[in-house]
Amino acid sequence: MIRNSLLAIALAAVAGVAPAVAQDAQPLTLLKTVPITDVTDKHDFDHFAVDLAHDQLFVSSEGHHSVEVFNLLTGAHLRTIMSGLKTPHTLAFVQDKNELFVADGGDASVKVFEGTTDHQIAKIPLRPGPDAGVYDSATRLFYVANGGKVDNSETSTLSAIDVDSLREVRRIPFRSSNLESMVIDHATQTLYVNIRDKKQIGLLDLRTGKLRAVWSVPGMQLNTPMAYDQADHRLFVGGRKPGILYVLDSRDGNVIAKLPCVDTEDDMTYDAPHRMIYLTGADGLDVFRQNDPDHYTKIEHVDTLGGKTSEYVPSVARFFVPHTRKSAAASGLQVFQVNE
Numbered sequence: 001m002i003r004n005s006l007l008a009i010a011l012a013a014v015a016g017v018a019p020a021v022a023q024d025a026q027p028l029t030l031l032k033t034v035p036i037t038d039v040t041d042k043h044d045f046d047h048f049a050v051d052l053a054h055d056q057l058f059v060s061s062e063g064h065h066s067v068e069v070f071n072l073l074t075g076a077h078l079r080t081i082m083s084g085l086k087t088p089h090t091l092a093f094v095q096d097k098n099e100l101f102v103a104d105g106g107d108a109s110v111k112v113f114e115g116t117t118d119h120q121i122a123k124i125p126l127r128p129g130p131d132a133g134v135y136d137s138a139t140r141l142f143y144v145a146n147g148g149k150v151d152n153s154e155t156s157t158l159s160a161i162d163v164d165s166l167r168e169v170r171r172i173p174f175r176s177s178n179l180e181s182m183v184i185d186h187a188t189q190t191l192y193v194n195i196r197d198k199k200q201i202g203l204l205d206l207r208t209g210k211l212r213a214v215w216s217v218p219g220m221q222l223n224t225p226m227a228y229d230q231a232d233h234r235l236f237v238g239g240r241k242p243g244i245l246y247v248l249d250s251r252d253g254n255v256i257a258k259l260p261c262v263d264t265e266d267d268m269t270y271d272a273p274h275r276m277i278y279l280t281g282a283d284g285l286d287v288f289r290q291n292d293p294d295h296y297t298k299i300e301h302v303d304t305l306g307g308k309t310s311e312y313v314p315s316v317a318r319f320f321v322p323h324t325r326k327s328a329a330a331s332g333l334q335v336f337q338v339n340e
Contacts, residue, residue, distance in 0.1 A: 026300050027276055027287050028319060028336040033305075034075045036322070039064045039331040045322040047267070048311035049091035049100060051115055057311070058100060059322050059333075060088035067091065067102060072316060075335040081118045085111065092135035092142045094163045101163065103130040103144045110144055110161055122166040127157050134182040134191070139206070140164055143191065145179035153177065158193070158204070172209045174202065181226040181268075183235070185250065192235055192250070194223045201237065201253070215253035217246060225268035227277065232293035238265035238279055245279060245288065247296060256294050261286045262301075266308040273314070274338070280310040280321055304334060312338065 043063020050057055055072040058081075067081040067088055086106020093100050098115040110130060112122040129150025135142045141160045148156035156179050160170035180194035190212065191204040199221050203213040217223075222240035228250065229236070235250040243263035247256040262281035269278045275290040287300040304310075307323035319336040 025339055027274065027289075027339055028278075028285075028300060028302060029339060030302070031318075031335045031337050032075055034070070034077055034333040034335065036068060036077055036331040036333060038080055039066075039068065039324065042324050042326040044266075044324060044326075045307070045309055046089045047091055047309055048320070049093035050311065050313055051093050051095065051098075051100075052315060053095060053098070054116055056115070057313070057320060058091050058093065059309075059311075059320075060091055060102065062087050062089070062105075063324075065106070067100070068322075070320075070333060072313060072318070075318075075320075075333060077333070079118070081113060083111075083113070083118060083120050089131040090133035090144065092133070092163075094135075094140075097163065099163070101135070101142050101161070103133050103146075105129050105131050105150065108146070110142070112166060124161055124166060124168060126159050126168065127151050130159075132180050132182065132194075134184060135163075136184055136186075136206075138186055141169070143182065145174075145182075145193075148177040148179065149197075170209060172204065180224045183226050183228040185228065185230055187230065192226060192228065194226055194237065196223055199223065201235075201248075213253070215248075217248070217253070217255060219258075220244070220246060225265050225279065227268040227270040229270050229272065229290070229293070231272065234293055236268060236270060236277060238268055238281070240264055240281075243281060243283065245277070245286075245296075247294075257296055259288065259296055259298060261288075261298070264308060267310045269310065269312040269319075271312060271314070271338070274340075278310060278312060278319060280304060281308045282306055285310070285321060302336075305332070307334065314338075 041063040046060040057070040090103040100113045108128045110124040127147035130146040133144035158172040178197040182193045189206045201215045220239045225238040227236040235248040237246045243261045245261040262283035265281035277288040285302040305323040305328040307321040321334040
């Protein structure tokens with residue numbers, strides 16, 4: 001790659017043309033905005049799941065009580081899954097089973113659908129308010145937070161759902177009324193989870209189901225989205241009011257960097273090959289370059305029409321952000337190309 005870059009610079013010099021500096025190129029290019037005409041309410045979209053085998057992109061629409069389905073390659077809106085959904089939040093797609101798992105906060109369950117016919121296969125009951133979650137493909141467990149403030153309780157439950165037996169196989173209690181985004185470090189079998197009401201980050205040992213540590217980060221509040229750079233031991237956490245991106249050492253919780261960012265953030269992705277962080281909030285999309293594990297630079301800001309959740313699909317080099325008509329004339333899905 002370096003040799004090819006040097007050759008390109010040399011050829012440009014011979015031709016008398018100034019070579020483009022890749023570092024100065026914008027990392028994202030807006031390709032299109034796809035209208036979602038059926039979603040006419042102003043409630044937020046939430047999270048995504050991806051079906052690579054059938055080129056499908058799923059996104060939950062809380063207020064519309066649905067999951068919207070798009071073509072992964074073209075962005076075209078394909079159909080709407082409703083089928084008894086109340087308030088869908090986190091989604092997980094199990095590719096080898098062709099099954100979509102939906103954490104439905106509206107009726108205290110995780111619902112399971114066949115991925116192409118949308119036929120409901122199962123309904124797994126939980127405490128009220130299933131919302132944030134993460135799927136661990138290594139252990140085939142879908143972790144879903146439930147209970148807490150929605151259940152008028154100061155404690156939450158993290159439920160581990162076995163995607164093969166379609167049942168809850170473990171309940172892990174948290175002294176928290178609001179658990180948010182989670183990431184997994186498979187090397188240490190640690191689940192990092194935002195304990196938002198306590199302004200803390202919990203480190204859960206997935207082997208024992210016990211908290212290994214709890215970190216309090218000075219000044220951090222309303223910590224919501226999270227992403228992880230496993231190779232460099234960096235944990236990225238987005239705080240709200242004001243919007244701040246925190247970079248932590250994932251081994252000890254020390255703050256490595258703090259950077260202003262969009263506020264009311266809901267999703268964040270770490271793109272390891274490009275060494276970029278994509279962070280979406282109500283104020284738009286901020287892109288940060290990871291210069292090295294300790295230093296970061298904001299290099300692009302994009303208007304997302306109020307869209308604050310997002311999904312990056314590396315295999316098609318596409319980044320997706322949905323927005324409702326709260327901040328735009330109509331609901332839609334922004335489709336970006338991730339540039340090399």
